[in-house]
Amino acid sequence: MKKSSFINGALIATVGIVVTKFLGILYVIPFYAIIGESSIALYGYAYTIYNLFLSLSTVGIPPAMSKLISEYNTLKYYDTKQRAYKLGKTLLIVLGVVLFIIMFFGAPFIANQVMGDNTGGNSKESITLVIRIISSAILVVPYLSVTKGYLQGHKFMTPSSVSQVIEQVVRIAVILIGSYLCVRVFNLGVTNAIGVAVFGATLGALVALTYLLVKIKKNKSDITVKTKDEKIKEEEKKITNKTIIKKLLIYSVPFISFGLALSVYDYIDMTTIIGALTDLGFKTTDAESVLGVINTTGNKLNSVVLAISTGLMTSLVPNITASFVKKDYKDVKRKVNQSFLMLLYVTMPMTIGLSILAQPVFNAFYGASTWGPRVFCFTIFIALFRCMFTTSVSIAQSLNKFKNVFLSIIGGIVVKLMLQIPLMHLFNALGLYPFWGSTLATLFGLSTSVITNLVVIKKTVGLDLKEYFKKMFKFVYPLIVMIISLLLMNMVIPAYALTRTKSILIITLYAFVGALIYFTLTFKNGIFKEIFGDKFLKKIKR
Numbered sequence: 379m380k381k382s383s384f385i386n387g388a389l390i391a392t393v394g395i396v397v398t399k400f401l402g403i404l405y406v407i408p409f410y411a412i413i414g415e416s417s418i419a420l421y422g423y424a425y426t427i428y429n430l431f432l433s434l435s436t437v438g439i440p441p442a443m444s445k446l447i448s449e450y451n452t453l454k455y456y457d458t459k460q461r462a463y464k465l466g467k468t469l470l471i472v473l474g475v476v477l478f479i480i481m482f483f484g485a486p487f488i489a490n491q492v493m494g495d496n497t498g499g500n501s502k503e504s505i506t507l508v509i510r511i512i513s514s515a516i517l518v519v520p521y522l523s524v525t526k527g528y529l530q531g532h533k534f535m536t537p538s539s540v541s542q543v544i545e546q547v548v549r550i551a552v553i554l555i556g557s558y559l560c561v562r563v564f565n566l567g568v569t570n571a572i573g574v575a576v577f578g579a580t581l582g583a584l585v586a587l588t589y590l591l592v593k594i595k596k597n598k599s600d601i602t603v604k605t606k607d608e609k610i611k612e613e614e615k616k617i618t619n620k621t622i623i624k625k626l627l628i629y630s631v632p633f634i635s636f637g638l639a640l641s642v643y644d645y646i647d648m649t650t651i652i653g654a655l656t657d658l659g660f661k662t663t664d665a666e667s668v669l670g671v672i673n674t675t676g677n678k679l680n681s682v683v684l685a686i687s688t689g690l691m692t693s694l695v696p697n698i699t700a701s702f703v704k705k706d707y708k709d710v711k712r713k714v715n716q717s718f719l720m721l722l723y724v725t726m727p728m729t730i731g732l733s734i735l736a737q738p739v740f741n742a743f744y745g746a747s748t749w750g751p752r753v754f755c756f757t758i759f760i761a762l763f764r765c766m767f768t769t770s771v772s773i774a775q776s777l778n779k780f781k782n783v784f785l786s787i788i789g790g791i792v793v794k795l796m797l798q799i800p801l802m803h804l805f806n807a808l809g810l811y812p813f814w815g816s817t818l819a820t821l822f823g824l825s826t827s828v829i830t831n832l833v834v835i836k837k838t839v840g841l842d843l844k845e846y847f848k849k850m851f852k853f854v855y856p857l858i859v860m861i862i863s864l865l866l867m868n869m870v871i872p873a874y875a876l877t878r879t880k881s882i883l884i885i886t887l888y889a890f891v892g893a894l895i896y897f898t899l900t901f902k903n904g905i906f907k908e909i910f911g912d913k914f915l916k917k918i919k920r
Contacts, residue, residue: 394539395685398546403678403743405550410744412557417568419666420500422674424508424576426644427488433637435477436520439466440527442629447531448699455614462622463528470520478516485509491649504569512576518583525590532601537593545586552578631780635787636771642791643820646798647672651816654802658812668813671753675744679754683728683761686721698776711839714773715846719909721769723853727860727896729762734864735888737874738881756817763824770831777838786830794823849908856899860892867891
Protein backbone atom coordinates (compact mmCIF):
# COMPACT_ATOMS: atom_id res chain seq x y z
CA MET A 379 0.00 0.00 0.00
CA LYS A 380 1.24 3.49 -0.88
CA LYS A 381 0.32 6.78 0.77
CA SER A 382 -1.37 9.38 -1.44
CA SER A 383 -0.78 13.14 -1.69
CA PHE A 384 -3.74 15.53 -1.51
CA ILE A 385 -4.37 15.68 -5.29
CA ASN A 386 -3.60 11.98 -5.89
CA GLY A 387 -5.68 11.00 -2.87
CA ALA A 388 -8.62 13.04 -4.11
CA LEU A 389 -8.24 11.52 -7.57
CA ILE A 390 -8.01 7.91 -6.31
CA ALA A 391 -10.96 8.36 -3.95
CA THR A 392 -13.01 10.08 -6.65
CA VAL A 393 -12.28 7.41 -9.28
CA GLY A 394 -13.31 4.68 -6.83
CA ILE A 395 -16.52 6.49 -5.95
CA VAL A 396 -17.33 7.39 -9.58
CA VAL A 397 -16.88 3.73 -10.64
CA THR A 398 -19.08 2.66 -7.72
CA LYS A 399 -21.76 5.23 -8.50
CA PHE A 400 -21.65 4.49 -12.23
CA LEU A 401 -22.19 0.80 -11.51
CA GLY A 402 -24.99 1.90 -9.20
CA ILE A 403 -26.65 3.68 -12.12
CA LEU A 404 -26.11 0.91 -14.68
CA TYR A 405 -27.65 -1.86 -12.59
CA VAL A 406 -30.88 0.12 -12.25
CA ILE A 407 -31.54 -0.34 -16.00
CA PRO A 408 -32.12 -4.13 -15.82
CA PHE A 409 -33.49 -3.88 -12.26
CA TYR A 410 -36.02 -1.27 -13.42
CA ALA A 411 -37.05 -3.62 -16.25
CA ILE A 412 -37.48 -6.54 -13.83
CA ILE A 413 -39.59 -4.87 -11.13
CA GLY A 414 -41.26 -1.98 -13.04
CA GLU A 415 -41.55 1.78 -12.47
CA SER A 416 -44.34 1.60 -9.87
CA SER A 417 -42.35 -0.75 -7.60
CA ILE A 418 -39.12 1.29 -7.60
CA ALA A 419 -40.65 3.48 -4.87
CA LEU A 420 -40.73 0.46 -2.51
CA TYR A 421 -36.99 -0.02 -3.05
CA GLY A 422 -36.54 3.71 -2.40
CA TYR A 423 -38.46 3.55 0.90
CA ALA A 424 -36.11 0.84 2.20
CA TYR A 425 -32.96 2.77 1.26
CA THR A 426 -34.18 6.14 2.51
CA ILE A 427 -34.88 4.68 5.97
CA TYR A 428 -31.66 2.65 5.85
CA ASN A 429 -29.59 5.76 5.07
CA LEU A 430 -31.21 7.59 7.98
CA PHE A 431 -30.38 4.76 10.42
CA LEU A 432 -26.93 4.33 8.90
CA SER A 433 -26.21 7.98 9.70
CA LEU A 434 -27.23 7.29 13.30
CA SER A 435 -25.32 4.00 13.55
CA THR A 436 -22.01 5.38 12.29
CA VAL A 437 -22.57 8.67 14.21
CA GLY A 438 -19.97 10.40 12.06
CA ILE A 439 -17.17 8.27 13.51
CA PRO A 440 -15.59 6.98 10.22
CA PRO A 441 -14.56 10.47 8.95
CA ALA A 442 -13.84 11.52 12.56
CA MET A 443 -11.60 8.44 12.80
CA SER A 444 -9.80 9.55 9.62
CA LYS A 445 -9.23 12.99 11.19
CA LEU A 446 -8.09 11.57 14.54
CA ILE A 447 -5.74 8.98 12.99
CA SER A 448 -4.21 11.69 10.80
CA GLU A 449 -3.72 13.91 13.85
CA TYR A 450 -2.09 11.21 16.02
CA ASN A 451 0.00 9.95 13.11
CA THR A 452 1.32 13.49 12.47
CA LEU A 453 2.23 13.79 16.16
CA LYS A 454 3.77 10.25 16.05
CA TYR A 455 1.43 8.96 18.76
CA TYR A 456 1.38 5.47 17.28
CA ASP A 457 0.10 3.60 20.34
CA THR A 458 -2.75 6.06 20.85
CA LYS A 459 -3.63 5.78 17.18
CA GLN A 460 -4.14 2.01 17.49
CA ARG A 461 -6.18 2.40 20.68
CA ALA A 462 -8.42 4.94 18.93
CA TYR A 463 -9.18 2.45 16.14
CA LYS A 464 -10.06 -0.36 18.59
CA LEU A 465 -12.28 1.93 20.66
CA GLY A 466 -14.03 3.24 17.54
CA LYS A 467 -14.72 -0.30 16.32
CA THR A 468 -16.20 -1.37 19.67
CA LEU A 469 -18.38 1.72 19.91
CA LEU A 470 -19.85 1.29 16.43
CA ILE A 471 -20.48 -2.45 16.74
CA VAL A 472 -22.50 -1.92 19.93
CA LEU A 473 -24.39 1.03 18.44
CA GLY A 474 -25.09 -0.95 15.26
CA VAL A 475 -26.71 -3.76 17.23
CA VAL A 476 -28.92 -1.34 19.20
CA LEU A 477 -30.09 0.53 16.08
CA PHE A 478 -30.67 -2.72 14.18
CA ILE A 479 -33.13 -3.76 16.92
CA ILE A 480 -34.90 -0.36 16.79
CA MET A 481 -35.12 -0.38 12.97
CA PHE A 482 -36.30 -4.01 12.79
CA PHE A 483 -39.07 -3.71 15.37
CA GLY A 484 -39.97 -0.12 14.44
CA ALA A 485 -40.54 -0.95 10.74
CA PRO A 486 -44.39 -1.11 10.99
CA PHE A 487 -44.50 2.37 12.55
CA ILE A 488 -42.23 3.78 9.80
CA ALA A 489 -44.39 2.16 7.10
CA ASN A 490 -47.47 3.80 8.57
CA GLN A 491 -45.71 7.19 8.60
CA VAL A 492 -44.80 6.83 4.92
CA MET A 493 -48.18 5.79 3.51
CA GLY A 494 -50.64 7.26 6.03
CA ASP A 495 -54.19 6.65 4.79
CA ASN A 496 -53.24 6.56 1.09
CA THR A 497 -54.21 3.46 -0.88
CA GLY A 498 -53.53 2.16 -4.37
CA GLY A 499 -49.74 2.06 -4.06
CA ASN A 500 -47.41 -0.19 -2.06
CA SER A 501 -48.88 -1.82 1.05
CA LYS A 502 -47.66 -1.06 4.57
CA GLU A 503 -46.82 -4.77 4.98
CA SER A 504 -44.50 -4.65 1.94
CA ILE A 505 -42.73 -1.55 3.24
CA THR A 506 -42.34 -3.18 6.68
CA LEU A 507 -40.78 -6.31 5.11
CA VAL A 508 -38.13 -4.52 3.02
CA ILE A 509 -37.16 -2.22 5.91
CA ARG A 510 -36.66 -5.23 8.20
CA ILE A 511 -34.51 -7.03 5.63
CA ILE A 512 -32.22 -4.08 4.94
CA SER A 513 -31.83 -3.44 8.68
CA SER A 514 -29.34 -6.37 8.77
CA ALA A 515 -26.81 -4.17 6.96
CA ILE A 516 -26.66 -1.92 10.05
CA LEU A 517 -24.83 -4.78 11.79
CA VAL A 518 -21.96 -4.72 9.26
CA VAL A 519 -21.63 -1.35 7.51
CA PRO A 520 -20.55 0.70 10.57
CA TYR A 521 -17.58 -1.66 11.17
CA LEU A 522 -16.69 -1.42 7.45
CA SER A 523 -16.93 2.39 7.53
CA VAL A 524 -14.68 2.85 10.56
CA THR A 525 -12.07 0.55 8.97
CA LYS A 526 -12.09 2.71 5.84
CA GLY A 527 -11.67 5.81 8.01
CA TYR A 528 -8.68 4.19 9.73
CA LEU A 529 -6.90 3.60 6.40
CA GLN A 530 -7.83 7.02 5.01
CA GLY A 531 -6.38 8.66 8.13
CA HIS A 532 -3.04 7.10 7.14
CA LYS A 533 -3.57 8.48 3.58
CA PHE A 534 -3.97 4.94 2.20
CA MET A 535 -6.73 5.77 -0.29
CA THR A 536 -6.45 2.84 -2.72
CA PRO A 537 -7.62 -0.06 -0.47
CA SER A 538 -10.60 1.98 0.68
CA SER A 539 -11.55 2.77 -2.94
CA VAL A 540 -11.12 -0.85 -4.05
CA SER A 541 -13.31 -2.06 -1.17
CA GLN A 542 -16.08 0.30 -2.33
CA VAL A 543 -16.01 -1.21 -5.81
CA ILE A 544 -16.03 -4.76 -4.38
CA GLU A 545 -18.96 -3.89 -2.12
CA GLN A 546 -20.91 -2.46 -5.04
CA VAL A 547 -20.20 -5.38 -7.40
CA VAL A 548 -21.38 -7.94 -4.84
CA ARG A 549 -24.45 -5.84 -3.99
CA ILE A 550 -25.42 -5.47 -7.66
CA ALA A 551 -24.94 -9.19 -8.32
CA VAL A 552 -27.35 -10.01 -5.47
CA ILE A 553 -29.85 -7.36 -6.64
CA LEU A 554 -29.99 -8.47 -10.28
CA ILE A 555 -29.69 -12.25 -9.86
CA GLY A 556 -31.95 -12.33 -6.81
CA SER A 557 -34.72 -10.13 -8.23
CA TYR A 558 -34.66 -11.94 -11.59
CA LEU A 559 -35.00 -15.35 -9.95
CA CYS A 560 -37.80 -14.10 -7.69
CA VAL A 561 -39.88 -12.50 -10.46
CA ARG A 562 -39.08 -14.42 -13.65
CA VAL A 563 -38.15 -17.92 -12.42
CA PHE A 564 -39.88 -18.68 -9.10
CA ASN A 565 -42.80 -16.19 -9.44
CA LEU A 566 -42.42 -15.01 -5.85
CA GLY A 567 -43.63 -11.50 -6.61
CA VAL A 568 -42.08 -8.04 -6.70
CA THR A 569 -42.10 -7.49 -2.92
CA ASN A 570 -39.95 -10.57 -2.30
CA ALA A 571 -37.70 -9.56 -5.21
CA ILE A 572 -37.07 -6.18 -3.61
CA GLY A 573 -36.52 -7.91 -0.25
CA VAL A 574 -33.74 -10.01 -1.80
CA ALA A 575 -32.36 -6.93 -3.60
CA VAL A 576 -32.00 -4.84 -0.45
CA PHE A 577 -30.24 -7.76 1.30
CA GLY A 578 -27.44 -7.17 -1.22
CA ALA A 579 -26.32 -4.24 0.96
CA THR A 580 -25.50 -6.66 3.79
CA LEU A 581 -23.65 -9.22 1.67
CA GLY A 582 -21.68 -6.53 -0.19
CA ALA A 583 -20.54 -4.97 3.08
CA LEU A 584 -19.44 -8.35 4.48
CA VAL A 585 -17.25 -9.11 1.45
CA ALA A 586 -15.73 -5.60 1.42
CA LEU A 587 -14.99 -5.75 5.15
CA THR A 588 -13.24 -9.11 4.74
CA TYR A 589 -11.06 -7.62 1.97
CA LEU A 590 -9.99 -4.65 4.13
CA LEU A 591 -9.22 -6.76 7.21
CA VAL A 592 -7.03 -9.09 5.13
CA LYS A 593 -5.31 -6.04 3.58
CA ILE A 594 -4.59 -4.52 7.02
CA LYS A 595 -3.24 -7.81 8.35
CA LYS A 596 -0.86 -8.24 5.39
CA ASN A 597 0.43 -4.62 5.65
CA LYS A 598 0.50 -4.27 9.42
CA SER A 599 4.11 -3.03 9.52
CA ASP A 600 3.39 -0.19 7.04
CA ILE A 601 0.45 1.00 9.12
CA THR A 602 1.88 0.64 12.63
CA VAL A 603 5.17 2.49 11.83
CA LYS A 604 6.45 2.25 15.43
CA THR A 605 9.25 -0.28 15.94
CA LYS A 606 9.35 -2.73 18.87
CA ASP A 607 12.23 -0.86 20.52
CA GLU A 608 10.61 2.56 20.17
CA LYS A 609 9.27 3.88 23.48
CA ILE A 610 5.92 5.54 23.95
CA LYS A 611 6.29 9.31 24.37
CA GLU A 612 5.65 10.72 27.86
CA GLU A 613 2.94 13.10 26.66
CA GLU A 614 1.28 10.19 24.84
CA LYS A 615 1.07 8.16 28.06
CA LYS A 616 -1.20 10.82 29.53
CA ILE A 617 -3.83 10.20 26.82
CA THR A 618 -6.43 7.87 28.38
CA ASN A 619 -9.12 5.84 26.60
CA LYS A 620 -11.68 8.27 28.01
CA THR A 621 -9.82 11.17 26.37
CA ILE A 622 -9.73 9.35 23.02
CA ILE A 623 -13.45 8.53 23.09
CA LYS A 624 -14.30 12.11 24.08
CA LYS A 625 -12.20 13.49 21.24
CA LEU A 626 -13.66 11.00 18.76
CA LEU A 627 -17.20 11.96 19.73
CA ILE A 628 -16.45 15.70 19.56
CA TYR A 629 -14.93 15.27 16.09
CA SER A 630 -17.86 13.15 14.97
CA VAL A 631 -20.66 15.60 15.89
CA PRO A 632 -20.41 17.73 12.71
CA PHE A 633 -20.16 14.58 10.59
CA ILE A 634 -23.20 13.11 12.38
CA SER A 635 -25.09 16.30 11.64
CA PHE A 636 -23.87 16.27 8.03
CA GLY A 637 -24.84 12.65 7.30
CA LEU A 638 -28.07 12.94 9.24
CA ALA A 639 -28.97 16.20 7.49
CA LEU A 640 -28.82 14.61 4.03
CA SER A 641 -31.03 11.75 5.24
CA VAL A 642 -33.40 14.23 6.90
CA TYR A 643 -33.75 16.16 3.62
CA ASP A 644 -34.74 12.87 1.91
CA TYR A 645 -37.03 11.93 4.80
CA ILE A 646 -38.84 15.28 4.58
CA ASP A 647 -39.44 14.65 0.88
CA MET A 648 -40.55 11.07 1.50
CA THR A 649 -43.11 12.02 4.17
CA THR A 650 -44.53 15.18 2.54
CA ILE A 651 -44.41 14.90 -1.25
CA ILE A 652 -47.00 12.13 -1.72
CA GLY A 653 -49.52 13.85 0.55
CA ALA A 654 -48.92 17.30 -0.98
CA LEU A 655 -49.15 16.03 -4.57
CA THR A 656 -52.34 14.05 -3.93
CA ASP A 657 -53.86 17.15 -2.31
CA LEU A 658 -53.00 19.05 -5.52
CA GLY A 659 -54.78 16.49 -7.73
CA PHE A 660 -52.08 13.90 -8.47
CA LYS A 661 -52.95 10.20 -8.37
CA THR A 662 -51.16 8.24 -5.62
CA THR A 663 -49.35 6.12 -8.25
CA ASP A 664 -48.11 9.27 -10.05
CA ALA A 665 -47.04 10.84 -6.75
CA GLU A 666 -45.10 7.66 -5.89
CA SER A 667 -43.46 7.73 -9.33
CA VAL A 668 -42.33 11.34 -8.76
CA LEU A 669 -40.97 10.43 -5.33
CA GLY A 670 -39.25 7.39 -6.85
CA VAL A 671 -37.34 9.72 -9.20
CA ILE A 672 -36.42 12.17 -6.41
CA ASN A 673 -35.26 9.55 -3.89
CA THR A 674 -34.08 6.69 -6.11
CA THR A 675 -33.72 6.82 -9.91
CA GLY A 676 -32.86 10.53 -10.18
CA ASN A 677 -30.70 10.24 -7.07
CA LYS A 678 -28.70 7.49 -8.80
CA LEU A 679 -27.90 9.87 -11.65
CA ASN A 680 -27.09 12.67 -9.20
CA SER A 681 -24.61 10.36 -7.48
CA VAL A 682 -22.07 10.66 -10.32
CA VAL A 683 -21.79 14.40 -9.64
CA LEU A 684 -21.85 13.81 -5.87
CA ALA A 685 -18.94 11.38 -6.21
CA ILE A 686 -16.62 14.30 -6.95
CA SER A 687 -17.23 15.96 -3.58
CA THR A 688 -17.19 12.64 -1.70
CA GLY A 689 -13.80 11.77 -3.18
CA LEU A 690 -12.53 15.27 -2.42
CA MET A 691 -13.78 15.05 1.18
CA THR A 692 -12.04 11.70 1.68
CA SER A 693 -8.69 13.28 0.82
CA LEU A 694 -9.45 16.70 2.33
CA VAL A 695 -10.04 15.68 5.95
CA PRO A 696 -6.71 13.92 6.70
CA ASN A 697 -4.66 16.36 4.60
CA ILE A 698 -6.06 19.61 6.00
CA THR A 699 -5.99 18.10 9.51
CA ALA A 700 -2.29 17.22 9.14
CA SER A 701 -1.45 20.77 7.98
CA PHE A 702 -3.62 22.32 10.72
CA VAL A 703 -1.97 20.21 13.46
CA LYS A 704 1.47 21.33 12.22
CA LYS A 705 0.14 24.94 12.22
CA ASP A 706 1.01 25.29 8.54
CA TYR A 707 -1.83 27.76 7.89
CA LYS A 708 -0.45 28.77 4.50
CA ASP A 709 -0.83 25.17 3.31
CA VAL A 710 -4.34 24.99 4.82
CA LYS A 711 -5.37 28.12 2.90
CA ARG A 712 -3.90 26.69 -0.32
CA LYS A 713 -5.78 23.40 0.05
CA VAL A 714 -9.05 25.15 0.91
CA ASN A 715 -8.79 27.35 -2.20
CA GLN A 716 -7.75 24.43 -4.35
CA SER A 717 -10.55 22.15 -3.15
CA PHE A 718 -13.40 24.59 -3.88
CA LEU A 719 -12.00 25.50 -7.30
CA MET A 720 -11.48 21.81 -8.18
CA LEU A 721 -15.01 21.02 -7.10
CA LEU A 722 -16.76 23.79 -9.05
CA TYR A 723 -14.53 23.36 -12.12
CA VAL A 724 -15.68 19.75 -12.54
CA THR A 725 -19.23 19.70 -11.15
CA MET A 726 -20.74 22.85 -12.72
CA PRO A 727 -20.44 21.70 -16.37
CA MET A 728 -21.53 18.17 -15.39
CA THR A 729 -24.66 19.43 -13.64
CA ILE A 730 -25.74 21.87 -16.35
CA GLY A 731 -24.99 19.33 -19.09
CA LEU A 732 -27.13 16.68 -17.38
CA SER A 733 -29.96 19.17 -16.93
CA ILE A 734 -29.94 20.05 -20.64
CA LEU A 735 -29.85 16.35 -21.53
CA ALA A 736 -32.40 15.28 -18.90
CA GLN A 737 -34.73 13.53 -21.36
CA PRO A 738 -32.17 11.41 -23.28
CA VAL A 739 -30.15 10.68 -20.09
CA PHE A 740 -33.20 9.41 -18.21
CA ASN A 741 -34.39 7.56 -21.29
CA ALA A 742 -31.01 5.88 -21.81
CA PHE A 743 -30.89 4.49 -18.27
CA TYR A 744 -34.52 3.83 -17.45
CA GLY A 745 -36.46 3.88 -20.72
CA ALA A 746 -39.41 6.15 -21.52
CA SER A 747 -40.86 7.78 -18.40
CA THR A 748 -43.72 10.23 -17.90
CA TRP A 749 -42.27 11.96 -14.86
CA GLY A 750 -38.57 11.06 -14.92
CA PRO A 751 -37.09 13.83 -17.16
CA ARG A 752 -39.48 16.46 -15.77
CA VAL A 753 -38.30 15.78 -12.23
CA PHE A 754 -34.64 15.10 -13.00
CA CYS A 755 -33.95 18.26 -15.06
CA PHE A 756 -34.24 20.28 -11.83
CA THR A 757 -33.25 17.78 -9.11
CA ILE A 758 -29.80 17.39 -10.71
CA PHE A 759 -28.97 20.83 -9.24
CA ILE A 760 -29.36 19.30 -5.77
CA ALA A 761 -26.19 17.33 -6.60
CA LEU A 762 -24.24 20.53 -7.26
CA PHE A 763 -25.41 22.16 -4.02
CA ARG A 764 -24.78 18.97 -2.03
CA CYS A 765 -21.23 18.95 -3.38
CA MET A 766 -20.66 22.47 -2.06
CA PHE A 767 -22.37 21.51 1.20
CA THR A 768 -20.15 18.41 1.63
CA THR A 769 -16.94 20.31 0.89
CA SER A 770 -17.74 23.31 3.12
CA VAL A 771 -18.64 21.01 6.04
CA SER A 772 -15.46 18.93 5.55
CA ILE A 773 -13.22 22.00 5.57
CA ALA A 774 -14.92 23.64 8.57
CA GLN A 775 -14.75 20.32 10.44
CA SER A 776 -11.03 19.94 9.65
CA LEU A 777 -10.51 23.43 11.09
CA ASN A 778 -12.24 22.31 14.32
CA LYS A 779 -15.22 24.64 13.79
CA PHE A 780 -17.63 22.06 15.22
CA LYS A 781 -20.26 24.38 16.67
CA ASN A 782 -20.47 26.47 13.49
CA VAL A 783 -20.91 23.36 11.33
CA PHE A 784 -23.70 22.06 13.56
CA LEU A 785 -25.56 25.39 13.55
CA SER A 786 -25.23 25.77 9.78
CA ILE A 787 -26.72 22.31 9.22
CA ILE A 788 -29.63 22.89 11.59
CA GLY A 789 -30.32 26.23 9.89
CA GLY A 790 -30.47 24.54 6.49
CA ILE A 791 -32.93 21.88 7.68
CA VAL A 792 -35.18 24.52 9.26
CA VAL A 793 -35.24 26.46 5.95
CA LYS A 794 -36.14 23.25 4.05
CA LEU A 795 -38.97 22.45 6.49
CA MET A 796 -40.40 25.97 6.38
CA LEU A 797 -40.38 26.26 2.58
CA GLN A 798 -41.27 22.69 1.51
CA ILE A 799 -45.09 22.86 1.35
CA PRO A 800 -45.45 26.63 0.64
CA LEU A 801 -43.14 26.40 -2.40
CA MET A 802 -44.96 23.34 -3.75
CA HIS A 803 -48.27 25.22 -3.56
CA LEU A 804 -46.68 28.36 -5.04
CA PHE A 805 -45.29 26.46 -8.03
CA ASN A 806 -48.68 24.81 -8.56
CA ALA A 807 -50.41 28.23 -8.46
CA LEU A 808 -47.92 29.55 -11.06
CA GLY A 809 -48.78 26.66 -13.39
CA LEU A 810 -45.44 24.93 -12.80
CA TYR A 811 -44.80 21.41 -11.53
CA PRO A 812 -45.34 21.48 -7.73
CA PHE A 813 -42.53 18.98 -7.08
CA TRP A 814 -40.07 21.61 -8.38
CA GLY A 815 -41.03 23.63 -5.31
CA SER A 816 -39.75 20.79 -3.12
CA THR A 817 -36.44 20.80 -5.00
CA LEU A 818 -36.11 24.58 -4.63
CA ALA A 819 -36.73 24.23 -0.88
CA THR A 820 -33.80 21.78 -0.75
CA LEU A 821 -31.56 24.19 -2.69
CA PHE A 822 -32.42 27.05 -0.31
CA GLY A 823 -31.70 24.83 2.71
CA LEU A 824 -28.32 23.66 1.39
CA SER A 825 -27.38 27.22 0.36
CA THR A 826 -28.05 28.42 3.90
CA SER A 827 -25.56 25.88 5.27
CA VAL A 828 -22.92 26.54 2.58
CA ILE A 829 -22.95 30.34 3.02
CA THR A 830 -22.73 30.03 6.82
CA ASN A 831 -19.75 27.65 6.56
CA LEU A 832 -17.97 29.85 4.00
CA VAL A 833 -18.19 32.85 6.33
CA VAL A 834 -16.54 30.80 9.11
CA ILE A 835 -13.84 29.41 6.77
CA LYS A 836 -13.05 32.91 5.47
CA LYS A 837 -12.56 34.24 9.02
CA THR A 838 -10.40 31.26 10.02
CA VAL A 839 -7.96 30.97 7.12
CA GLY A 840 -8.30 34.47 5.64
CA LEU A 841 -9.58 33.53 2.19
CA ASP A 842 -9.06 36.21 -0.45
CA LEU A 843 -12.52 36.08 -2.06
CA LYS A 844 -11.63 38.70 -4.67
CA GLU A 845 -8.75 36.55 -5.95
CA TYR A 846 -10.92 33.45 -5.66
CA PHE A 847 -13.70 34.90 -7.86
CA LYS A 848 -11.11 36.06 -10.41
CA LYS A 849 -9.95 32.48 -10.80
CA MET A 850 -13.51 31.20 -10.81
CA PHE A 851 -14.43 33.57 -13.67
CA LYS A 852 -11.76 31.87 -15.80
CA PHE A 853 -13.87 28.72 -15.96
CA VAL A 854 -17.31 30.36 -15.67
CA TYR A 855 -17.08 32.17 -19.01
CA PRO A 856 -16.03 28.96 -20.86
CA LEU A 857 -19.03 27.33 -19.15
CA ILE A 858 -21.35 30.07 -20.50
CA VAL A 859 -19.89 29.58 -24.00
CA MET A 860 -20.52 25.82 -23.63
CA ILE A 861 -24.18 26.36 -22.56
CA ILE A 862 -24.91 28.76 -25.45
CA SER A 863 -23.29 26.34 -27.92
CA LEU A 864 -25.36 23.40 -26.67
CA LEU A 865 -28.60 25.41 -26.75
CA LEU A 866 -27.86 26.47 -30.35
CA MET A 867 -27.03 22.87 -31.16
CA ASN A 868 -30.41 21.86 -29.72
CA MET A 869 -32.11 23.88 -32.49
CA VAL A 870 -30.41 21.72 -35.12
CA ILE A 871 -30.23 18.38 -33.28
CA PRO A 872 -32.95 18.36 -30.58
CA ALA A 873 -31.89 16.79 -27.27
CA TYR A 874 -34.91 14.52 -27.38
CA ALA A 875 -35.11 10.84 -28.21
CA LEU A 876 -37.61 8.02 -27.87
CA THR A 877 -35.30 5.01 -28.23
CA ARG A 878 -32.42 4.08 -25.90
CA THR A 879 -29.92 3.84 -28.78
CA LYS A 880 -30.79 7.29 -30.11
CA SER A 881 -30.61 8.69 -26.56
CA ILE A 882 -27.07 7.33 -26.10
CA LEU A 883 -25.98 8.82 -29.45
CA ILE A 884 -27.40 12.25 -28.52
CA ILE A 885 -25.72 12.14 -25.07
CA THR A 886 -22.38 11.15 -26.62
CA LEU A 887 -22.54 13.91 -29.24
CA TYR A 888 -23.57 16.66 -26.80
CA ALA A 889 -21.05 15.51 -24.17
CA PHE A 890 -18.21 15.50 -26.73
CA VAL A 891 -19.04 18.98 -28.06
CA GLY A 892 -19.61 20.45 -24.58
CA ALA A 893 -16.42 18.91 -23.11
CA LEU A 894 -14.34 19.96 -26.12
CA ILE A 895 -15.45 23.61 -25.83
CA TYR A 896 -15.10 23.76 -22.03
CA PHE A 897 -11.75 22.00 -21.65
CA THR A 898 -10.18 23.72 -24.69
CA LEU A 899 -11.03 27.17 -23.32
CA THR A 900 -9.93 26.35 -19.75
CA PHE A 901 -6.67 24.77 -20.90
CA LYS A 902 -6.01 27.78 -23.10
CA ASN A 903 -6.62 30.41 -20.39
CA GLY A 904 -4.47 28.46 -17.91
CA ILE A 905 -7.06 27.89 -15.17
CA PHE A 906 -6.75 24.09 -15.38
CA LYS A 907 -3.05 24.33 -14.54
CA GLU A 908 -3.73 26.86 -11.74
CA ILE A 909 -6.25 24.54 -10.07
CA PHE A 910 -4.70 21.10 -10.50
CA GLY A 911 -1.01 22.00 -10.66
CA ASP A 912 1.78 21.45 -13.12
CA LYS A 913 2.52 17.85 -12.02
CA PHE A 914 -1.07 16.75 -12.58
CA LEU A 915 -1.14 18.43 -16.01
CA LYS A 916 2.05 16.61 -17.01
CA LYS A 917 0.52 13.29 -15.90
CA ILE A 918 -2.52 13.90 -18.12
CA LYS A 919 -0.31 14.83 -21.07
CA ARG A 920 1.73 11.65 -20.59
